[in-house]
Amino acid sequence: MDLKQIPPLHTLRVQRIRATINRAHIFVHSLILLALLYYRASWLFFFLTSHSHSWTLTLTWFLLLTSELSLSFIWLLGSAYRWRPVSRAAFPERLSDDHQLPVIDVFICTADPEKEPPLHVVNTVLSAMALDYPAEKLWVYLSDDGGAAITLYAMREAFSFAKVWLPFCRKYGVRTTCPNAYFSEEDGQIRSAEFLNEREKMKSMYEAFKEQVEKAEEMGLIGDNLNKKAKQDAASLIEVIGQKGLEDHDKMPHLVYVRREKRPTHPHNFKAGALNVLLRVSGLLSNGSYILVLDCDMYSNDPTSAKAAMCFHLDPTLSPTLAFVQFSQIFHNISPNDIYGCQLRDVFKIWWYGCDGLNGPILSGSGFYMKREALYGIAPGMDLPKDLIQSRQWFGSSNELLKTLRPDYKCNAENGVQSNGLLQEAHFLASCNYETGTKWGKQVGFFYDSVVEDIMTGIRLHCRGWNSVYYNPPRPQFLGSAPINLNDVLVQYKRWSSGLLEIAFSRYSPLPYGIMSGHSILHTMCLSYSASMPFYCVFGLCYATVPQLCLLNGISLYPKVSDPWFAIFLAVFISGSCQHLFEVLHTGGSFRMWWNEQRIWMVKSISANFFGCLDIATRMIGVKRVDFGLTNKVIEKDQVDRYSNEEFDFQGASLILVPVVTSSMLNMVALNGGVWRVIAEGNYSELMVQLSLTLFIIICSYPIIEGIVIRKDAARVPPLITFLSIICTMVLLSLGFIVLAM
Numbered sequence: 001m002d003l004k005q006i007p008p009l010h011t012l013r014v015q016r017i018r019a020t021i022n023r024a025h026i027f028v029h030s031l032i033l034l035a036l037l038y039y040r041a042s043w044l045f046f047f048l049t050s051h052s053h054s055w056t057l058t059l060t061w062f063l064l065l066t067s068e069l070s071l072s073f074i075w076l077l078g079s080a081y082r083w084r085p086v087s088r089a090a091f092p093e094r095l096s097d098d099h100q101l102p103v104i105d106v107f108i109c110t111a112d113p114e115k116e117p118p119l120h121v122v123n124t125v126l127s128a129m130a131l132d133y134p135a136e137k138l139w140v141y142l143s144d145d146g147g148a149a150i151t152l153y154a155m156r157e158a159f160s161f162a163k164v165w166l167p168f169c170r171k172y173g174v175r176t177t178c179p180n181a182y183f184s185e186e187d188g189q190i191r192s193a194e195f196l197n198e199r200e201k202m203k204s205m206y207e208a209f210k211e212q213v214e215k216a217e218e219m220g221l222i223g224d225n226l227n228k229k230a231k232q233d234a235a236s237l238i239e240v241i242g243q244k245g246l247e248d249h250d251k252m253p254h255l256v257y258v259r260r261e262k263r264p265t266h267p268h269n270f271k272a273g274a275l276n277v278l279l280r281v282s283g284l285l286s287n288g289s290y291i292l293v294l295d296c297d298m299y300s301n302d303p304t305s306a307k308a309a310m311c312f313h314l315d316p317t318l319s320p321t322l323a324f325v326q327f328s329q330i331f332h333n334i335s336p337n338d339i340y341g342c343q344l345r346d347v348f349k350i351w352w353y354g355c356d357g358l359n360g361p362i363l364s365g366s367g368f369y370m371k372r373e374a375l376y377g378i379a380p381g382m383d384l385p386k387d388l389i390q391s392r393q394w395f396g397s398s399n400e401l402l403k404t405l406r407p408d409y410k411c412n413a414e415n416g417v418q419s420n421g422l423l424q425e426a427h428f429l430a431s432c433n434y435e436t437g438t439k440w441g442k443q444v445g446f447f448y449d450s451v452v453e454d455i456m457t458g459i460r461l462h463c464r465g466w467n468s469v470y471y472n473p474p475r476p477q478f479l480g481s482a483p484i485n486l487n488d489v490l491v492q493y494k495r496w497s498s499g500l501l502e503i504a505f506s507r508y509s510p511l512p513y514g515i516m517s518g519h520s521i522l523h524t525m526c527l528s529y530s531a532s533m534p535f536y537c538v539f540g541l542c543y544a545t546v547p548q549l550c551l552l553n554g555i556s557l558y559p560k561v562s563d564p565w566f567a568i569f570l571a572v573f574i575s576g577s578c579q580h581l582f583e584v585l586h587t588g589g590s591f592r593m594w595w596n597e598q599r600i601w602m603v604k605s606i607s608a609n610f611f612g613c614l615d616i617a618t619r620m621i622g623v624k625r626v627d628f629g630l631t632n633k634v635i636e637k638d639q640v641d642r643y644s645n646e647e648f649d650f651q652g653a654s655l656i657l658v659p660v661v662t663s664s665m666l667n668m669v670a671l672n673g674g675v676w677r678v679i680a681e682g683n684y685s686e687l688m689v690q691l692s693l694t695l696f697i698i699i700c701s702y703p704i705i706e707g708i709v710i711r712k713d714a715a716r717v718p719p720l721i722t723f724l725s726i727i728c729t730m731v732l733l734s735l736g737f738i739v740l741a742m
């Protein structure tokens with residue numbers, strides 16, 4: 001048959017108009033930036049060389065040049081995302097028969113039954129079990145780092161519930177296969193009486209299942225495992241759920257509960273460590289060629305994702321170098337205009353499309369189908385080590401695991417796992433000593449050098465020669481929940497910032513590493529951009545303080561309104577803002593969302609990014625240990641109300657908020673002082689930019705100022721934070737007066 005007549009499994013379209021607009025903008029914006037930097041540098045040079053040079057001016061201009069240079073450099077790296085955006089379509093219905101599909105292992109991670117309620121976790125498990133994929137080829141693994149009896153109990157109950165839930169979903173073509181989500185939304189379609197009847201029955205069965213888990217929780221099944229020590233010090237426990245009735249597996253995927261061994265003396269490497277244990281245990285039990293990774297707070301929202309991913313993985317032209325297919329992450333609980341910028345709009349609606357037009361998106365933690373072989377430490381097309389000694393150095397001493405690496409290996413778990421002693425070996429693979437002296441976490445599996453293991457792993461796979469694909473079909477394939485309280489948001493960003501800095505300062509820092517591994521320059525820029533984001537704090541901190549302190553002291557840092565160079569500063573501001581606004585509107589956002597994103601970018605850069613830098617600095621000098629800072633997923637009703645009203649929630653605010661509150665206070669003082677000075681001295685034109693900048697920051701900070709001065713409710717800025725920020729503001733003001741008066 002003529003190959004051209006076979007309908008393709010997927011298609012790719014380059015977004016030409018977007019690419020052209022983007023490239024034109026990159027060109028214009030680069031020219032403006034160059035002019036601005038020239039202006040700043042030439043004056044700085046003049047100050048340095050003139051006889052009567054003032055140290056104060058030299059210092060302030062140096063600070064501004066540094067911050068403007070850093071921002072321009074980060075912008076330049078990020079412009080690679082806009083170079084060649086593409087979009088894809090997949091046609092899973094064109095896949096040939098089910099018999100040829102490979103085995104898929106689904107990995108779901110949970111780490112704490114208090115912050116991640118077991119009922120939510122098993123909802124994610126159920127949604128994954130209901131993927132539209134041959135049941136005997138689907139294995140679902142849950143890694144329980146919380147080591148809680150209640151989670152295991154909930155898994156067993158979930159397996160029983162799945163026996164009725166999966167047939168129901170299949171019979172009626174239910175797409176929302178996460179029961180909690182399904183029963184909290186209306187079906188919306190006109191359905192038969194039989195269906196409505198069954199749905200009601202199913203609902204009451206779900207309620208009964210839910211009650212059972214909640215009752216167990218109340219009865220204390222959650223048990224003594226909850227205390228911190230037990231979480232750090234526990235033996236491994238692996239259970240293949242529902243194995244006794246093998247007949248179940250005609251229609252049911254396998255479900256495996258894995259609790260790895262943890263000892264206080266052994267670093268457990270957080271999620272990456274958990275995933276690597278799953279990689280080994282699953283290698284032994286099912287050895288799926290592909291792996292779907294899900295966080296416990298992100299459920300499958302469309303059963304077709306597995307087959308859609310296979311459209312790419314099974315395409316012989318893509319497959320040899322394709323490591324993973326990344327799906328978009330959509331968060332179901334985002335407020336109408338996304339006050340905290342948690343939907344990661346730029347990542348999933350702009351950047352990954354752009355990366356996909358180069359070598360593919362960076363790994364994003366959850367919602368991706370990964371080729372197992374890509375995680376085994378080799379470049380595409382290379383063979384795994386054949387020599388036994390070398391294999392053991394890479395993969396550890398389990399002969400059973402090593403056998404699974406052979407190309408002719410036949411999985412022997414088909415006949416039941418418990419019977420053939422494999423479980424014992426699985427415990428060995430989940431023990432905390434197993435990785436000692438091996439390449440796990442360094443070359444094999446998910447990488448340990450950063451708490452953002454996803455980005456780290458993605459960068460290293462790309463630099464090793466693997467590619468990836470981004471797929472974002474109209475119906476969200478995976479839905480997650482985002483934090484809805486400012487402190488949780490900032491703590492999450494702080495972890496990401498420190499993790500990204502770990503990458504930036506590691507041997508795998510993407511810019512040198514990408515260039516040295518011969519990776520494409522544009523894609524290296526994309527990889528480097530992600531690792532450079534924490535450095536936004538240089539610009540943020542400088543622009544929130546230096547021009548303001550100078551304004552108070554009557555020092556002008558920008559050209560006069562009448563000076564032609566003034567237009568350059570205005571043009572940078574307009575060009576940057578317009579591009580951002582255009583992208584927000586183009587990706588379905590509103591004007592309000594654009595404004596919110598501007599604000600939260602400022603907030604995050606001076607708090608989370610700055611604290612990320614401090615975190616790394618304290619770790620480097622050995623004062624602090626690495627911490628994951630799990631995101632809290634238990635949400636109170638009043639928090640939800642505040643969030644849906646788009647009201648800032650400062651409850652539980654920690655020190656991380658101090659820079660934000662300090663900056664708001666400082667800018668208010670500066671604006672008042674600046675206005676007085678301008679009125680008194682009439683140097684309006686000279687200080688115009690500084691006055692406008694200060695006013696802009698104040699308008700952006702309105703919810704924070706409101707939280708300090710006006711609000712009296714429980715979610716206002718806590719008085720302690722206000723107090724600390726007053727002290728910081730006073731220190732900054734005094735420093736400003738002392739230094740600038742020199």
Ligand SMILES: O=c1ccn([C@@H]2O[C@H](COP(=O)(O)OP(=O)(O)O[C@H]3O[C@H](CO)[C@@H](O)[C@H](O)[C@H]3O)[C@@H](O)[C@H]2O)c(=O)[nH]1
Pocket residue numbers: 109110111112116143145269270271274294295296297364365366451452453454492495496499628629630631632
């Ligand atoms: O020691 C740990 C810590 C975390 N987790 C799991 O890791 C996942 C992500 O944790 P979460 O607190 O939800 O962090 P987020 O910031 O929401 O996660 C984002 O950032 C992480 C990297 O920091 C990525 O791994 C995630 O995929 C990405 O969604 C959850 O399923 C946790 O249960 C573990 O299994 N073991």
Ligand SMILES: [Mn+2]
Pocket residue numbers: 295297481631
């Ligand atoms: Mn999460």
